[in-house]
Amino acid sequence: MKSLTELALDLCLDPQYPERPGSHLNEATRDFIEVLTFADADAIMAMIDETIPDLTGDLPVWARNLAYRLACLQRPHDAELLRAAGVDLYSHGPDWDDHAEELRRRADEMDSSSPG
DSSP: OEEEEEEEEHHHOTTTTTSTTTOOOOOOHHHHHHHTTTTOOHHHHHHHHOOOTTTOOOOOOHHHHHHHHHHHHHHHHHHHHHHHHHHHHTTTTTTGHHHHHHHHHHHHHHHHHHHO
């Protein structure tokens, strides 16, 4: 079986990934979702780092949001991860700004409450 990163790259290169709700999933999308669903946060972050080197990566927005969401659910107290997820959300337009701000606020609270 391919790694999560390989599947993400396949998805980036697949011109037929679903653009509208309710459309049938193609093989690249289905395989990516299946592996992502059971991936640990380290594998998800490695995939993100390798497929989205900057905020203009080709991974579809829904795939980016899902990947970050699953990683954040696994590491809810990882301020660096929450902040990265928020930065990525800011790159998708104002619809996600409230969510991005909440992630940044939570990360800032964690940083200010940690001993140091």
